[in-house]
Amino acid sequence: MKLKISFLVTILAILFMAKTDVQAQVDTTSDTDFNELSETFLKRIIDKKDTQDLQDILANSSIAELDNALDTNDKRLAFWLNIYNAYIQVILEKNPELYDDRGTFFKLEQIKIAGEMVSFAKIEHGIIRKSQWEYGLGYIRKWFPGKFERKLRVNKPVFNVHFALNCGAKDCPPVAIYKWQRLQEQLNIGTKRLLEKTSTYNSETNVVKVTSLFSWFRGDFGGKSGIKKILKANEIIPSTKGVDIEYTNYDWTLYLDNFIDL
Numbered sequence: 001m002k003l004k005i006s007f008l009v010t011i012l013a014i015l016f017m018a019k020t021d022v023q024a025q026v027d028t029t030s031d032t033d034f035n036e037l038s039e040t041f042l043k044r045i046i047d048k049k050d051t052q053d054l055q056d057i058l059a060n061s062s063i064a065e066l067d068n069a070l071d072t073n074d075k076r077l078a079f080w081l082n083i084y085n086a087y088i089q090v091i092l093e094k095n096p097e098l099y100d101d102r103g104t105f106f107k108l109e110q111i112k113i114a115g116e117m118v119s120f121a122k123i124e125h126g127i128i129r130k131s132q133w134e135y136g137l138g139y140i141r142k143w144f145p146g147k148f149e150r151k152l153r154v155n156k157p158v159f160n161v162h163f164a165l166n167c168g169a170k171d172c173p174p175v176a177i178y179k180w181q182r183l184q185e186q187l188n189i190g191t192k193r194l195l196e197k198t199s200t201y202n203s204e205t206n207v208v209k210v211t212s213l214f215s216w217f218r219g220d221f222g223g224k225s226g227i228k229k230i231l232k233a234n235e236i237i238p239s240t241k242g243v244d245i246e247y248t249n250y251d252w253t254l255y256l257d258n259f260i261d262l
Helices: 002-030 034-046 052-060 063-069 073-094 096-107 120-128 147-152 159-163 180-198 223-233
Strands: 111-113 116-118 200-202 207-210 244-247
Touching (some): 034 052, 096 120
Parallel strands (some): 207 244
16 A cells, blocks of 8 residues: 555656656746847857757747737747748758759748748748748638647738748748838838849830749739839839739749848
C-alpha cells in the first residue's frame, strides 16, 4: 500500500513539474514582440548570423499568442512578409536543390510556426492574401481554411505585397525589412522601384510591358483597369486610356541575398 501511495505521489509531482515547465514556457514567450523578432530574423540573415533560437521561439509559440500580439493589419502584414522572406533565404541557402521542383517546394509543409508545419503557399495565399485560392488569379477565395489560417491571416490584404514577397527567383522583388510602423510607406517605395525596374512603356505603340506578377494575381490588382491605374499612379504610363498591356517572362533562376533598404 505504501508503495502504491509513494508511486502515486511521484506521478503527481512529475505532472505538477511538467505543468509548471509548460507554464514557464508560455510566460517566457507571451511578451514576445513578434514584429521585432521578424525584423531581427532578417537582420541576422543579412549579417550571416545564426537564427535557430528565433526559429525555436516561432515554433514553440501558440496561435493565441501570435493572434494577440499581431493586433493590427499592418503588424500582421509586416510580420508575415518578414517571416516568408526570411525562411526563403534560410531554407534555400541550406538546400538550393529544393528549388529544382518549385511546385513541390512552395507547397511543402516545412516551416514550423505555433506548433504547426506550414508551407510558403499557405503563408502567401492563405495568410497574406487572406485565403485566396492559389490558382484563382485573385478572384476566388478558399471555402474552408483551417484554424491556423483563419486566426492569423490579415484582415485586409493589399495589392503591393506582391512587390514585397521574395520567392527566391531572380525576378522576385528584393528583400526589405518591413516595420509595421511605416509599412505602407515602405510598400509604396518598394512598389515604385520595382515597377520602374521591370516596366517598359512605348509611347509610339502605347504598349506597356510589365512583370508577370500582374497577370498571375490580376484580381488582387483590380483587373486590367486596376493595373493601369497602378501603373499611372507610379508614373509608368502617362494615361490609362488606350494602353495595351503585355506581360514579360519571369526569370526563375535562383537568386538569394538580394536585399534592399527601404
